[in-house]
Amino acid sequence: xxxxxxxxxxxxxxxxxxxxxxxxKRNLQTALAGCNVQITMRTGRIFLHGTEMEQAVIEDAxxxxxxxxxxxxxRSLPKTIEEVLAACVDEGKxxxxxxxxxxxxxxxxxDKSFPHDSYALRCMGGQAVLDAVPGMxxxxxxxxxxxxxxxxxxxxxxxxAQKGLGGLPVGTAGRGLLLLSGGIxxxxxxxxxxxxxxxxxxxxxxxxxxxxxxxxxxxxRLAQILGSYCMGIRLYIVGFxxxxxxxxxxxxxxxxxxxxxxxxMDCAEKIARKIKCKCIITGESLSQxxxxxxxxxxxxxxxxxxxxxxxxxxxxxxxxxKKAEQIDTYKTSIEPFEDCCVLFNPxxxxxxxxxxxxxxxxxxxxxxxxxxxxxxxxxxxxx
Ligand code: ATP
Ligand code: MG
Numbered sequence: 010x011x012x013x014x015x016x017x018x019x020x021x022x023x024x025x026x027x028x029x030x031x032x033x034k035r036n037l038q039t040a041l042a043g044c045n046v047q048i049t050m051r052t053g054r055i056f057l058h059g060t061e062m063e064q065a066v067i068e069d070a071x072x073x074x075x076x077x078x079x080x081x082x083x084r085s086l087p088k089t090i091e092e093v094l095a096a097c098v099d100e101g102k103x104x105x106x107x108x109x110x111x112x113x114x115x116x117x118x119x120d121k122s123f124p125h126d127s128y129a130l131r132c133m134g135g136q137a138v139l140d141a142v143p144g145m146x147x148x149x150x151x152x153x154x155x156x157x158x159x160x161x162x163x164x165x166x167x168x169x170a171q172k173g174l175g176g177l178p179v180g181t182a183g184r185g186l187l188l189l190s191g192g193i194x195x196x197x198x199x200x201x202x203x204x205x206x207x208x209x210x211x212x213x214x215x216x217x218x219x220x221x222x223x224x225x226x227x228x229x230r231l232a233q234i235l236g237s238y239c240m241g242i243r244l245y246i247v248g249f250x251x252x253x254x255x256x257x258x259x260x261x262x263x264x265x266x267x268x269x270x271x272x273x274m275d276c277a278e279k280i281a282r283k284i285k286c287k288c289i290i291t292g293e294s295l296s297q298x299x300x301x302x303x304x305x306x307x308x309x310x311x312x313x314x315x316x317x318x319x320x321x322x323x324x325x326x327x328x329x330x331k332k333a334e335q336i337d338t339y340k341t342s343i344e345p346f347e348d349c350c351v352l353f354n355p356x357x358x359x360x361x362x363x364x365x366x367x368x369x370x371x372x373x374x375x376x377x378x379x380x381x382x383x384x385x386x387x388x389x390x391x392x
Contacts, residue, residue, distance in 0.1 A: 010064060011085050012071065013165055014055040017078035017175040030055075032178035032206075033076045039240050040070040051161060052119070056085075073238050075204050077173035081157070086164045088123055093130070093158060094137040096166040100156045101138035101145055104168060111148035112138065112168075116158040123160045130158050174204065179240050182206030185318060186277055186286040189213050189235075189244070191228045191346045194292030194321055196338040197329050199235050199242075201320040202290050209239045210286055211392075212277050214249040216349035224346040232392040234338050245280055246388040249273070251379045253352045264370055265353040266300045267362050270309040271371050276380050278315055280387075287315065294321040294329065299358040308367035 014037075022029050033055065034048055044066055047058040055077075059067045064082075071080045084099075086092040097114065104112060116130035125133065134156065135147050159165040187199040189211040199209045213228045225246060232244040249272070256268050277289050293301045293309075300309070310317045321329055333339035 010059055010061055011083050011165075012057040012059070012067065013081050013083045013159070013167065014057060014071070014074075014077045015079045015173070016053070016055065017076055017173065018177055019053075029076075029178055029181055032181045033074075036076065036178055036180065036240055037070070037074060040074060041067060054159075054161070071171070071173070073174070075174050075176045075238055076178035076206075078175050079170050079173045081167040081170040083165045083167035086166065088120070088160060088164045090125060090133070093160075093164050093166065094133060096164070097134040097137050097156055097158065098141040100166060100168045101142040104154045104156075105142050105145055109153035110144055111146050111151075111153040112156055113147055113149050113152040114138075114156050114158065116160075118160040120160050120162070130160070134158055174238070176204035177206035179203050179206060179238070180208050182208075183287040184208040184210060184285065185288045185290045186281040186284070187211040187235075187242075187290040188273060188277055188292070189228060189232060190292070190348050191224055191231065191342065192292065192348065193326075193333050193339065193342040194294065194297075194329055196231050196235050196292075196342065197332045197336065198290055198292040198320050200238060200332070200336050200338075202318060203235075203239045207290075209235065209290070210243045210245070210280075210284060211235070212245040212247060212273075212280055214247050214273055214276075214349050216250045216253050216352050217248060219250065219253075219352050220347050220349050224348075227341060227344055227346050229390060229392065230341050231338055232390070234336070234341065236392040238336065242392050243284070244390045244392050246390065247276060247383050248386060249276075249349055249383060250352075252276075252376055252383060253349065255374055255376060255379060257353050259374055260370055262353065262355045263357055263359045264362070264367070265355055266358055267305055267308050267367055268371055268374065269349075269353075270300060271312065271367065272374075272376055272380065274309055274313055274317070275376070276383065278313055279380070279384060281315055289313065289315055289317045291317060291319050292321055293319045294324055294326075297326065299360055302360055304361040304363070305359070308362040308364050311364045311368055312371070 049056040114131045114134040116127040156168045189195045236242040
């Protein structure tokens with residue numbers, strides 16, 4: 010069987026196009042490691058040869074492949090008009106048997122030596138289907154299905170084109186370290202950055218025994234789902250109980266959430282530098298909760314040297330949920346769990362923290378040693 014893949018956004022890449030195509034090929038090979046497939050690169054297209062037995066695995070990988078705008082299982086034929094028209098008729102019959110009663114033909118001719126241009130191919134293909142499949146009509150503006158003809162080194166005919174995830178191949182934009190909670194937002198944030206080509210690693214903070222083993226397992230499952238789009242991620246699981254206890258005992262309660270976020274950032278930055286991640290990614294969205302006002306976001310990143318990327322910053326919760334459903338993390342995210350912030354729930358959290366006050370309070374906590382300890386004991390899981 011053959012699948013045709015359309016790379017996304019590559020036309021924007023000029024001289025760097027080759028690099029992006031190679032990354033896409035590499036990711037496809039990684040996603041299909043263990044399958045018996047062959048990948049051929051052609052101008053503007055990638056062809057994947059595989060067996061029917063592995064169809065389900067291959068198509069699952071294509072649904073999760075960032076960097077393609079579309080894909081389809083295709084027929085591959087010798088370049089004669091007879092073969093092309095016969096294949097159009099076959100596609101028309103197949104569609105009609107599925108209950109589809111209208112169609113249109115789209116055609117592309119990359120090989121200009123082929124004697125019929127794309128307009129002629131559309132007309133001839135359409136007529137052939139109309140003649141051979143009673144009950145099928147042409148509908149240009151709202152067709153039940155589109156039969157596509159591409160004349161390249163061979164003729165390709167397909168009608169069941171699927172939309173791809175789009176974006177740029179993961180691995181073309183450096184790596185970022187995602188702060189992954191068990192909630193809805195952070196997996197979406199990781200996915201959005203991966204869609205811009207960024208490789209993702211993740212860090213999760215837990216506060217055992219105040220947070221449960223299930224909460225940790227749930228985060229691992231989220232990392233696995235996310236990893237299926239990102240060519241795998243390394244998940245750092247960091248025990249933050251002592252850090253949180255210190256904050257709880259020594260800092261003014263209204264500041265506790267902000268100070269915890271600052272400690273998370275501090276710790277994440279240390280991991281990021283060690284594993285060569287170039288930025289920190291969070292699922293924060295402006296004013297979603299008290300800790301995410303513009304002043305408090307400023308406090309949180311106050312001490313950071315690496316950039317903090319917040320891809321959800323301007324998104325509302327409904328759009329974030331929609332995206333989470335699309336990437337299949339939503340069901341897992343809404344399983345009940347306690348985030349490590351349960352240790353303190355200030356009734357009146359600071360809403361507009363002053364960054365220098367935050368800094369002063371943070372330094373007074375003397376968390377350096379505790380963070381070093383937490384890092385030493387952290388668990389690393391390949392997802
Ligand atoms: P989410 O749905 O991702 O949990 P949220 O709306 O609950 O986000 P907060 O709990 O305020 O928001 O967290 C803001 C961001 O801080 C999260 O999106 C995530 O990036 C990070 N974060 C929060 N808790 C943790 C945690 N336990 N481990 C790692 N990162 C965390
Ligand atoms: Mg959360």
